[in-house]
Amino acid sequence: LVAAGLNTASNRTRGDTLSDDLIITYRVRATADEITRRVEGLLLEQTVELPRSAIHDAFVRGNIVGSVVGIEQLAEASYRVQLAQPAVTTASEPAQLLNVLFGNSSLQPDIELDDVTIPAQLEAIFGGPRFGIVGLRKLTDVEQRALTCAALKPMGLNAPQLAELCHSFALAGIDVIKDDHGLADHEFAPFAERVVACQRAVARAAQTTGRHAHYVPNLIGAPFELKRQLAFAQKNGVSAVMLSPMLVGLPSFYEIVRKSDVPVLAHPAFAGAQRISPVALLGKLFPLFGADAVIFPSYGGRFSYSELTCCQLATTLREPQTGHSAALPIPAGGIRTDRVKELLGTYGNDVMLLVGTSLLHEPSKILERSRHFVEQVAVHSAQA
């Protein structure tokens, strides 16, 4: 599909961009003397892995070797470089896409992946979020205000204990109650037992409140295990699931999304070690591969993203420049209830606020604190 209209010229010229090229932006550390040679090396490293002088085939020169779109100096020995790489090099496949973006160049510390624009044809093949913001608002029956989310933890509680916690959050009116991303198929809280118990807990709370909270189990493991967990969760009526794409591997995440009938939340664990900008990785690649909602460490918590990065990330998720659906931003990572007003001021209503630890400090006050969180979100969501 992507290969339609292959370029038959024997050599692409600098700046020549086909409509189906990937546009990839890197930050490159190099001196003014080195930069041209360095960019040529980067361009070739990601696909042919040969110097131009060793490429003798006309098809390869015309259709596989990309081109340099632009080189912009940012500071002394620092450049922003845009490359165009033919979409056909990706084989329309997630692992190979990552390879073309940042395979070998990830091993070169003078290079950082800064941004990526996926051509429409390739975007259509990957598909993007299947539910996105619209689907998650429909699922939770929340039209206008920001959504609320709490996390089941710590690891080590057994399934009845986690279900009890889940019941408290649901009673308090929290919309989405997710497993902590470290809850695996542990022997002290097996996946199947946990899912059944938590599903019962939200159903029981709904009899009291008249409103249905959504329990979101964490799927984690090798691909076969993920499939097994997804099937079990769906059979037991779960209405959304969560995975950490970088822990399970982005291509494995992509495959599970394609198999899932329910929305998929993405968690950023293991994603920060990449020398890739958060906007490119969490803001573009996660939804490209199907994340309907993306959890990220918000500014002011115990992680390092700046307020600017967080705003750019939320905007990128909500306003994709390509055709795919908007994904829901989920700021998290040490958010306290007393920051609800400030955070809704920053992010607006199209957001799901995830408050974890601060609801859990005193076991006797979990319900009370959760209710306060829910009220704060209702009060401080902007009115239409």
Next chain:
Amino acid sequence: LVAAGLNTASNRTRGDTLSDDLIITYRVRATADEITRRVEGLLLEQTVELPRSAIHDAFVRGNIVGSVVGIEQLAEASYRVQLAQPAVTTASEPAQLLNVLFGNSSLQPDIELDDVTIPAQLEAIFGGPRFGIVGLRKLTDVEQRALTCAALKPMGLNAPQLAELCHSFALAGIDVIKDDHGLADHEFAPFAERVVACQRAVARAAQTTGRHAHYVPNLIGAPFELKRQLAFAQKNGVSAVMLSPMLVGLPSFYEIVRKSDVPVLAHPAFAGAQRISPVALLGKLFPLFGADAVIFPSYGGRFSYSELTCCQLATTLREPQTGHSAALPIPAGGIRTDRVKELLGTYGNDVMLLVGTSLLHEPSKILERSRHFVEQVAVHSAQA
């Protein structure tokens, strides 16, 4: 299995190490005033994700919360920190193991993962290399000398062209001929066509030389695609395969290794972006999950590892401190034939030298240059 003998004490004390703990070493940037608090945060972040004051359950305190083994100051505001985390937290599962090692902490730039020691019980579950050095020497029928390897590239050649190149390398006497890691199931050189053509090429060369070279296809894709490629390759008599664990995802890599009847080579693409030491990631985790041989960018080429890092990596692969088999180091990344003597001096004979680009510069000289490479390795391998 791993959970046998759970600690029933309600609190573990600092420095208390169970035989089945993971020992994990991090580099931490912090001031002397901050370091104790920072290490406490790191310890809890990787499992319970709650401050100690919010953990009220005796089982969690006794069996899930790890302990600090040691804190050593390296320089101003720089520390080496050893933590013991209970093996049971990993659920004996590759994705969750990564999560405990470097899940959320990967999002904190003051932390680097430096080293890991896996307890014997967990090591036994993961299994390590199934063939390793011994199996690869048996497969290639090379008892003493270093092994030789060449790469099929560039991406964009069609299957007959790649097979022709493969034939030349095989005629020259090269032991292992691998796909470049960027060769996917591209429409211009489909996986199936490439495998059949290259298998025929090595068989044809064997009729001339009387010696069998081994063609190693690159498997790349989402899990279902990997399974399909592996099955096709094995059905067509392929005797080893290659994957990039970080591109496909380590848990997916692990699953394919378990399904494979043949040795598996690991490629480092996308692995350099991790803030994880090469010795820990390529030297320990890749073989833990089953890599029989590990390709890495050697010093003096176009990548950045130092000679010291490369030697440590090779030693770690060949001399695992746990019970698993030795894996074969494959130095690569811009190695020229005129460096064979030097590199065999550095690495010794238990190595497979991968020479890529420098064999390919002049199409008319590929056979000649490949023969020269093979001769150099024979001449400069240490004699018993």
